[in-house]
Amino acid sequence: MHVIMTIQVLARMLSEAQAALPRECCGILLGTGNRFTEARPAANVHPEPETHFEIDPQALIDAHRAARAGGPQVVGYYHSHPTGAAEPSATDRAMASGDGRVWAIVGTDKVSFWQDTPDGFRALSYLVEES
Template identity: 50%
Template sequence: MKVRISSALLDAIRAHAAEEPDWEVCGLLLGVPGQISGARRAANVSPSPADSFEIDPAALFAAIRAERAGGPKLLGHYHSHPSGGAEPSERDVMMARDVGRLWLILGNGEERLWLVAEPGRFETVHALIE
């Protein structure tokens, strides 16, 4: 699977992660299938933001409402790993229940895109950076 994302959008997501290097930052990925065209920052409401993330439910519900009203499709989300790589962590695997959603993970100076293929299992997605 291949998904397009602009270098400017990827830079904005990287900048978000750089603003809070000791915490997992998170946000929503928006667009159409095959094309991430937007990202919306979301508060990490996890009680342990240094090593886990939980997207603010209000941000998630707002994106779903906007999609239903004809706005961009919610494709997935992004989050950072301040002390780990760009691969899904054990906790990420346990949380991965949203089949078909994209996860963009940033860590160790790189980012990788993943698809939840089935609950608890990710597949690599090739990101085409434009």
Template identity: 50%
Template sequence: MRRLLNEARASPDAEICGLLFGSPERIDTAEPAANVAPDPARFFEIDPAALFTAHRAARAGGAQVIGHYHSHPSGTPTPSVHDADAAMGDGAYWLILTGDEARLFRSVASGAFEQVVFNQY
């Protein structure tokens, strides 16, 4: 968690992003991915190659993709309208960071989240 907060803090002009791996009960690892959004200062889009690689590895017995993380450099660690538009209701975790704080959410319905209490360290 400290690494992710430091990365978010070190990127005040663009959203950082990456994938979360683990199980429904636990986040084991967070791996960075390139933000390929046309406007990375306001949006994030995980590099599709990283997504394909992660899902292919999971199908082959590797770590399961359980969600992703991204930062809000000039906002709060809560889902934005754009985040809600992208939420699919698939149970995926959304870890949202600022340089100082992180909050975890789960996509529970199309456009809707529930906050998840978690141990950050």
């Protein structure tokens, strides 16, 4: 499986990660199937945001409510590792639910995409479209 997004979605995740330094940014990936149409920033409400993330529960509720009303679906999440690699950390692995959603992780030098499967994270390839 691979994921598809516009350059704007990728740029949004990168800019949010940069703006959040030295903390982790986080947000919700919206779209349909394997196509992301929006990276929606959310507040990181974790008490230790320099090394952990927790998406604001109200942002998740609002996104799911909008999806039920016909808006874009919640297809995944993103967060950053300000001083680390763009791969799931031990904390990410412990917090994963195995729900099949996509996690985008912004590391110090790149973005990677992972599917949260019941057997652990599976690396995904991605395509970026101009618009």
